[in-house]
Every structure is written in structure tokens, then in C-alpha cells.
Amino acid sequence: MERYSRQVLYSGIGERGQRLISASTVLIVGVGALGSLSAEMLARAGVRKLILIDRDYVEYSNLQRQTLYTSHDAEEKQPKVIAAKERLVEIRPDLEVEAHIAHCDAPLLLELAEAADLLLDGTDNFDTRLLINDAAYKLGKPWVYAACVEASYSSAGFMPDGTPCYRCLVPVLPATTLTCDTAGIIAPAVQMAVAEQVTTGLKILTGQFRAPHHMRIGNVWDMEHMKYRIDGMKSDECETCGTHPVYPSLDERTDHAMRLCGRDTVQVMDARITASAVDHALSRLGIEVNRTPYFQEFHYGTSRFVCFNNGRMLIHGLDDMNKAKTLVNQLFG
Structure with missing residues (x-):
């Protein structure tokens, strides 16, 4: 003691x-x-x-x-x-x-x-x-x-x-x-x-x-x-x-997209966002990626994306949830 x-x-x-x-x-x-x-x-x-x-x-x-x-x-x-x-x-x-x-x-x-x-x-x-x-x-x-x-x-x-x-x-x-x-x-x-x-x-x-x-x-x-x-x-x-x-x-449903408090960042949760799906999409588009043991980081358009390995993504540089969903659909179909 x-x-x-x-x-x-x-x-x-x-x-x-x-x-x-x-x-x-x-x-x-x-x-x-x-x-x-x-x-x-x-x-x-x-x-x-x-x-x-x-x-x-x-x-x-x-x-x-x-x-x-x-x-x-x-x-x-x-x-x-x-x-x-x-x-x-x-x-x-x-x-x-x-x-x-x-x-x-x-x-x-x-x-x-x-x-x-x-x-x-x-x-x-x-x-x-x-x-x-x-x-x-x-x-x-x-x-x-x-x-x-x-x-x-x-x-x-x-x-x-x-x-x-x-x-x-x-x-x-x-x-x-x-x-x-x-x-x-x-x-x-x-x-x-x-x-x-x-x-x-x-x-x-x-x-x-x-x-x-x-x-x-x-x-x-x-x-x-x-x-x-x-x-x-x-x-x-x-x-x-x-x-x-x-x-x-x-009982409140967690939105699939939400703005983070006070930041130009939107969080998106989508089951399609797996490590293999990110690799496939970025390879198809010729986008360079920074890989860590916990997430993949890349730039698409004017935004910076951080994709965790559990279907969750942070999109930095925007605060429009509809635009965030559009970008995700463009990347992952």
C-alpha cells in the first residue's frame, strides 16, 4: 500500500x-x-x-x-x-x-x-x-x-x-x-x-x-x-x-450520419465500411491510403476520411450530412 x-x-x-x-x-x-x-x-x-x-x-x-x-x-x-x-x-x-x-x-x-x-x-x-x-x-x-x-x-x-x-x-x-x-x-x-x-x-x-x-x-x-x-x-x-x-x-435510434459537436466533421456508420471494402474502392479509384492497425486514412475530393475497422467513418472537412452520405455512396456503391 x-x-x-x-x-x-x-x-x-x-x-x-x-x-x-x-x-x-x-x-x-x-x-x-x-x-x-x-x-x-x-x-x-x-x-x-x-x-x-x-x-x-x-x-x-x-x-x-x-x-x-x-x-x-x-x-x-x-x-x-x-x-x-x-x-x-x-x-x-x-x-x-x-x-x-x-x-x-x-x-x-x-x-x-x-x-x-x-x-x-x-x-x-x-x-x-x-x-x-x-x-x-x-x-x-x-x-x-x-x-x-x-x-x-x-x-x-x-x-x-x-x-x-x-x-x-x-x-x-x-x-x-x-x-x-x-x-x-x-x-x-x-x-x-x-x-x-x-x-x-x-x-x-x-x-x-x-x-x-x-x-x-x-x-x-x-x-x-x-x-x-x-x-x-x-x-x-x-x-x-x-x-x-x-x-x-x-430508445433513440443512432443516426447513420451525425455531425460531431463543434467540428467540421461528420461521423457515418455503415456496415459496408469494412477494411477490405475500403481497400477495393480505393484501389479502383487509384487513391493512396495510410493504413494503421486501427483505421485507414485517405483523401477524396476536398475531404479527409478516417475509416475504422467496425463500419464507422469520420469525414473531416464538411458538416453536411447529406453530402457525407453522397460521398459514401460514391465510394462504396
Whole structure:
């Protein structure tokens, strides 16, 4: 236990708390700025296992705030979950890491969340947070929300049968359409959001997440930090935690094409997009391809394509979903 001796000395955790942490499994949805830092903090704190889901790969623009990754990862366009796994086991060789290069949809999330003691939000969009919320409440799993943009951050923990859910809070959440890709972000905002998120997670794992419960919001540039109590915000009419829950986000169909939040990128999911199909199409058209163990990358028209080996493709350089579908049909018939 020498590795965790300073954490054990802290009266809020102690030996009993450390044993609970060391027996826990945490699912992190998204390992960008928020999720990668949360993963590192939890690995260093001693969790037994991390389950990571992310659909993207490391780019140079990530490195200013995504401290788990390196220039080599960006140069190689390593999938974030793979780069994260490699770095985390260097930090702690006994850590179990399960990595999924995938879009987080309801079936996958429900399957992976079954094995988790805690879910952490490392995403950058409202719809996926509602999906995490519905999966967590349906399965009776606690989860912790976090978000950041520009110099602002927010975070809150949710416990089925203990707090109102994220859907209950939607009307009072800060209204913004800003994203890191459109408005920018500074690393201290990420650090603060994750500090709040992981602290709440450790309280949950050690059985110390008790009322009163709060949403925490702040701006690190202006040095403004505040919290407001959420315990009384639960609605009996809520579709997730109300009297008759239906968990609507779990029933929503995942579109075959979707724009990624704040980016000139469209994600397309199509069963025709296999490695052999990509090779055949590009050979027929005489297009050069860059192959990695995880995806094939090529240019077609004015767009850059990244085709993963599971029927999923990112098309960079456009935000028109109909045009994206047209390009896919041109390539694969």
C-alpha cells in the first residue's frame, strides 16, 4: 500500500476507503480532455479497473489540454483509448484497462455499465450525457457529470434513489452552444472540472456521497466559483427518475450520419465500411491510403476520411450530412 500511503493518511479515505477504491471498476465515456485526466487521477488513486469508450483519435490540437497524450500519439493518430491505455499501464502496471474504440450508443453503454461501480462523463455533448443519465438510472449506477469550455467549468454527481437526475436539471443548466472547437478552452478549466468530478467519484466509491448535493459552476479566469443545491429539483414527471420512468434516450435510434459537436466533421456508420471494402474502392479509384492497425486514412475530393475497422467513418472537412452520405455512396456503391 506504499503507493497510496499519502491518500490513506487522508482522514476522508483511510485504509477502509482505499480498500473500497482498490476494488472498484469505473466506466469513462469519452477520453478527451475530461476523460483522460479523470482516468489518470483514478489510476493513480488505485481503482482496480477502468473501462474506456471513445470514438476519436489524438490530434495535435488536443495536446494543449489533454495531458495524458504526447506528440507521438498525435503524429501516429493513435485512437485515444489505445494511447490512454498504454500510458495508464505505464503509470500503474497492475491496472486493468478495457478499451473500446467505438461510438457510445445505448446497447454498448448498457452492456459495459453493468460491470461498473461508477460512470464518469467525459463527453462534449448534451445527447450523450442524457444517454449516460438514462443508462445509469435504469441500472441503478451512480454517475458524475462534468463540462468545460473557454474558462468555465461545471460538475455534479447523480445517484439513483438519492438525487434528482441530469434530465431534471436541464432547465437550470447554463445555456450555451459553445464548444472547445468554436470558443476555445484553457487547461485550468479542465483541471478544475476534473478535480470536482473525481472528488465526487471518490466520495461515491467510499460511501460518502451524502446530502446536501450540489451543482458546482465556476470560471477560473474570473476566479468565480459557486454552487447551488439540487436536492429539491426532482420532478415526479421526469422520464428518467420520475414516478413512471421510460428512459427515452435508450430508445433513440443512432443516426447513420451525425455531425460531431463543434467540428467540421461528420461521423457515418455503415456496415459496408469494412477494411477490405475500403481497400477495393480505393484501389479502383487509384487513391493512396495510410493504413494503421486501427483505421485507414485517405483523401477524396476536398475531404479527409478516417475509416475504422467496425463500419464507422469520420469525414473531416464538411458538416453536411447529406453530402457525407453522397460521398459514401460514391465510394462504396
